[in-house]
Amino acid sequence: MADCERLQEIARAGSYIDKWVGSTTDPSSIYKNITEGDLPPLPDACRERYSFMAIYLKDTGAIVGYFDVYHGYPDAHTVWIGILLIDPAYQRQGYAQEVVEGIAQVTRDLGYTELGIGVHLKNWPALRFWVRQGFDRIVKVAGDAEHSEMTFAVVSLRRGL
């Protein structure tokens, strides 16, 4: 909780993607994610399977981002990454890549076989990033059927572990 204020500041800094995802960033959602979790639509979804993690630099301890994961969504052998955000001031320095490698290593050791992520189609810097991290299988496209300035869609991507 001591990090909540800095994490909310990072959420605000990341709100430049709002126009690509069709929603408005609410920094108070960080507090909710830490305290209650952001659980998937499963009948047996539980807080214990959800993790919200701050990303710290090894040398200075500065917080440069955050991510959350749910263990066992949409199926028992998959870990779902809900969000990964790096403070724009720290982007393009390889931090997100290092985080994804860490998530892959830990989840592989836990026995999971897949990672999944939902990316908005208009967020092409993120699409490029995730494909480079090996998320090369499209399993679903959801959202608005027609393309326009005010419509949005999300693509679900998967990679094996």
Ligand SMILES: CC(C)(COP(=O)(O)OP(=O)(O)OC[C@H]1O[C@@H](n2cnc3c(N)ncnc32)[C@H](O)[C@@H]1OP(=O)(O)O)[C@@H](O)C(=O)NCCC(=O)NCCS
């Ligand atoms: C997507 C996101 C997490 C990537 O974070 P990042 O820390 O910038 O990612 P990395 O630095 O590991 O890699 C990003 C790019 O920088 C490049 N890069 C890595 N190290 C670099 C360096 N030292 N110098 C220059 N470029 C570098 C990588 O090749 C990569 O290139 P690409 O975009 O063409 O794939 C970040 O852009 C972000 O937070 N976006 C907003 C939130 C979002 O859209 N999240 C994803 C949806 S859930």
